[in-house]
Amino acid sequence: MxxxxxxxxxxxxxxxxxxxxxxxxxxxxxxxxxxxxxxxESGARQYVLRINHGSQLGLGDDQIAYEYQxxxxxxxxxxxxxxxxxHPRPDPLGGGVLLMEFIPGEPLDYCRDLEKAAHVFARIHTVSVPDSLIVQADPVSDIARESYGLLHRFSDHPLTKEKEQILAYxxxxxxxxxxxxxxxxxxxxCLVNTEVNSGNFLISPDRACLVDWEKAVVSCRYQDLGHFMVPTTTLWxxxxxxxxxxxxxxLSAYHQQACPDMPFDDLAExxxxxxxxxxxxxxxxxxxAWYxxxxxxRPIRNPDTFAKIQQYLSDIPCILHSVT
Structure with missing residues (x-):
């Protein structure tokens, strides 16, 4: 606090x-x-003020302006x-600042809200793509390249066994x-969020939304769809x-709303x-992030996040066998 x-x-x-x-x-x-x-809170109106303290995309002080775009x-x-x-400059609050609409709601429930999530993705993936955003047109290679950079960010990282396991994958x-x-x-x-864990959805009886757009890129829809379903996301x-x-x-709900002319088997594959x-x-x-x-x-430390990081790194073979 x-x-x-x-x-x-x-x-x-x-x-x-x-x-x-x-x-x-x-x-x-x-x-x-x-x-x-x-x-x-200003009278009956509510807003969210978001203060940035880092960039996963390597954008430095341009991070909050990117998210605003x-x-x-x-x-x-x-x-x-x-x-x-x-306000893209780090002064006076120590990071770029974004003011946005406050959206009430609860995190997504995977048992109850799969169709609502499909609706959210269908709406997002049909928006016109703006210029000047990061593009990942070759998604598998681009994510592999990004991952390689994460693995080698800290040359003195002590978890050598875990690094070897991930590099093999x-x-x-x-x-x-x-x-x-x-x-x-x-x-x-299309525009994809790339960070679609249940906590980044806000679900209410009248509306379903996806928030936290710091790492959005222009890529194929399957980045979001695959990310949404993979166990490392649902278990987060x-x-x-x-x-x-x-x-x-x-996928059936998404297929019906976003791309009914596409063969369903192609979407699934x-x-x-x-x-x-x-x-x-x-x-x-x-x-x-363990490092x-x-x-x-680190400016922001979340004990639950670190516990999950340790859990995933402690059983890498099991994680890798979760998607066959």
Whole structure:
């Protein structure tokens, strides 16, 4: 939880910028791995103020402006928070700042909300793609390259056994990229979130939304679909692994709403390829983040996240066999 001084800094920032009508109240809402979020209440209106403390995309101080651009492109989708203002410089709050719509709701329930998640993805993946965003047109190779960078970010990383295990799987994914590249060659590109765990959905009786757009890229739809179904995602915030029936139910709902003219078997095959690929990225990020949590002064530390990182890294062979 932030101290009183931090809340007063935010209060002063909003007063100086005039983004929110006075009087207003500031309270801590939630923190991810690279952003802290605050609830702003002004009369009957509510907002989220998001302060950035790092970039998974290597964008440095441009990270929050990038997320603002993504949310602007998605503003008419109805399933993402509308962006209201952006202050890209790190001063005076220590990171770029984004003001956006507050969306009430609960995290996604995999037993109850698969069709709602499919609807969210269908809306997002049919939005016009803006210019100037990062493009991953060759998704398997691009994610393998990103994962290799995560594995080698810290040269003095002490978990050598785990690194060798993940690098062996990296070679497997490189081979997968070569054999499956024709599947994706003619695939239309769309905006994808790439971080679609249950906690990034907000579900209410009237609306289902996907928030946290810091790592969005332009790629094929299967990045999101595969990421949504893979066990490293479903287990991140819950104890759920989707059954074959659940996966078919989710993909069928998406297929009907987003791409009914595509053969369903093609959709399922390409999503499965991306599941195998996402496993590499998930383990590589955990490997990198373990070092940040244990060897650096990381600005945001989430005990639940570190526990999950340790869990995944402690049984890499089991994780890799979870998608066959």
């Amino acid at each position: 932030p101290d009183t001084d931090r809340l007063e800094q935010i209060q002063q920032f909003l007063t100086d910028t005039g983004w929110v009508s006075s009087p207003f109240r500031v309270s801590f809402l939630a923190a991810g791995e690279y952003n802290a979020n605050y609830l702003i 993504v949310l602007t492109a998605l503003a008419d989708s109805g399933v993402t928070p509308k962006p209201l203002a952006c 990296y070679d497997t994914v490189l081979a997968l990229a070569e054999t499956t590249r024709p599947l994706f060659d003619a695939e239309p590109l 915030k819950t104890d759920i692994v989707l059954s074959r029936k659940d996966r078919h139910r989710f 390409k999503s499965h390829v991306m599941e195998k690929t996402i496993l590499l990225r998930a383990l590589s990020w955990c490997f990198m 940040e949590y244990t060897q650096t002064d």
